Amino acid sequence: MNDDLALRLSAYLSEKLGLGAVEVGSLARIPGGASRETYRFRARYSADGTARDRAMILRRDPEASLIETERSVEFRAYRAFHALGLPVPEPIALEPDPKFLDRPFFIMEEIENCSSGSIMNQDPYGSFREKIGRQFFENLGRIARADPRALTLADFDGGKTPDTCFSHELARWEKVIDADEIEPQPIVRAALRWLKRHRPPPAQKISVVHGDYRTGNFLYDGNGDIRAILDWEMAHLGDPLEDLGWAIDPLWANGDIARPGGMVPREEGIAIWERTSGLKAPKDALFWWEIFASFKGAAIWMSAAREYAEGRNTDPINAFSGWFPLAFHNRILAERLGALA
Amino acid sequence: MNPEADKILSLSMQKLMSEITPLLASGFAQSQLGLLGFMLTLAGNEYERGADLRAKENASIRQLLAASAPHVKDTDLQSRLVAAASARDDSLKISALNKANWALRRALIELHGHVEQLSGENARAVERNIWVLLRLIAQERMVKLGPS
Numbered sequence: 001m002n003d004d005l006a007l008r009l010s011a012y013l014s015e016k017l018g019l020g021a022v023e024v025g026s027l028a029r030i031p032g033g034a035s036r037e038t039y040r041f042r043a044r045y046s047a048d049g050t051a052r053d054r055a056m057i058l059r060r061d062p063e064a065s066l067i068e069t070e071r072s073v074e075f076r077a078y079r080a081f082h083a084l085g086l087p088v089p090e091p092i093a094l095e096p097d098p099k100f101l102d103r104p105f106f107i108m109e110e111i112e113n114c115s116s117g118s119i120m121n122q123d124p125y126g127s128f129r130e131k132i133g134r135q136f137f138e139n140l141g142r143i144a145r146a147d148p149r150a151l152t153l154a155d156f157d158g159g160k161t162p163d164t165c166f167s168h169e170l171a172r173w174e175k176v177i178d179a180d181e182i183e184p185q186p187i188v189r190a191a192l193r194w195l196k197r198h199r200p201p202p203a204q205k206i207s208v209v210h211g212d213y214r215t216g217n218f219l220y221d222g223n224g225d226i227r228a229i230l231d232w233e234m235a236h237l238g239d240p241l242e243d244l245g246w247a248i249d250p251l252w253a254n255g256d257i258a259r260p261g262g263m264v265p266r267e268e269g270i271a272i273w274e275r276t277s278g279l280k281a282p283k284d285a286l287f288w289w290e291i292f293a294s295f296k297g298a299a300i301w302m303s304a305a306r307e308y309a310e311g312r313n314t315d316p317i318n319a320f321s322g323w324f325p326l327a328f329h330n331r332i333l334a335e336r337l338g339a340l341a
Numbered sequence: 342m343n344p345e346a347d348k349i350l351s352l353s354m355q356k357l358m359s360e361i362t363p364l365l366a367s368g369f370a371q372s373q374l375g376l377l378g379f380m381l382t383l384a385g386n387e388y389e390r391g392a393d394l395r396a397k398e399n400a401s402i403r404q405l406l407a408a409s410a411p412h413v414k415d416t417d418l419q420s421r422l423v424a425a426a427s428a429r430d431d432s433l434k435i436s437a438l439n440k441a442n443w444a445l446r447r448a449l450i451e452l453h454g455h456v457e458q459l460s461g462e463n464a465r466a467v468e469r470n471i472w473v474l475l476r477l478i479a480q481e482r483m484v485k486l487g488p489s
Binding site for chain 2: 028029030031120183184185186187189190193197315316317319320323324327328330331333334335337338341
């Protein structure tokens, strides 16, 4: 099956991208999340009389996908932030027409010889944790500081203002929970009511929000340098504190609240973000976005669990999502909101 | 009935990891099998504690609903809480316990939303009791990651 896919990929790269004769080799599926099939391959071709050998990644929609918008959003975010100089892989092609590889897909460069951290590990980066942590919060600050209009991403999802972006996101994830809740979730429902009763202050600005910026979604090399920020499929416009609240959620270091993501201490990370973004992270506002992060996480895990339970996507990661991370976020919400009662 | 299901799941996971995974050439297949094996371990743990966890949770919710009902201002809700609190688990099948649990959780959600709207110390005390129970439920529902 991979041989056929390699031939068709080769034809696509040769004809559609005008690279001339392209040999596709070493095509192999790799783990890359449950939402898309991810393959790595090498493309060998000649450009300007020079032989090229590039490592690339193919991200193909799964069967019966209805995620047109997210694919386009993800590709555009890669393009914009790669051009800005952030460590983001270079996007190569976005193809919505299923005639080439049966389903829509996009191709980007592969950042080779790198590792990613695991959220199951409280110390995923070992001796690199401080170095990686500083870059992690600096990069997030740069995303927050960037002007969506200059990035040509101002049309991502229009109509948001600084005082309504929180309610857009809350409504978005409430809808997901209403649709995908299998068993009644008293803690998640209590969190939703709390989030509605306690409005956060207006956003200091409207920024591009990565939407899933965390341990496990970036690659670092053998020197402890972050080389690739990945998984932009939930990118949108909104309050930059949304990304910060998500990035410091305790799940990303298996419960370590003091060192979000198993990197630098929480207060140091927030200070780096403030310095780089030029924005503030007031305690009350950030607390709202931290509760929102765990609420949104619960919505994602419930959605994955339903996909699995109804047989639409039987990747075992979806079964795991319905068990461990959902229980984890329920516990975080119960502890944090219960302490206020 | 021996071996028990949790033993079968646990040993199946060990067999997959030690004998099957090394035979696979594809990194993707190895990764999928690793995750499947991990889920078998978790499923074994849940087999052992599943009925006990649900029965205890149902009893705790019923106790809270019974204690809270007198402070509820909506008479219709009050009578439904009393009815839910007086039910019992007649079967220890997971499906039967789940059916009762989901009905109790729905009643708990309704009670919680109701008392949040009420003023007065009694309402606050009920709210605090609800959070004590929710914290307990959340703690008990945490998935045990290692083997039993």
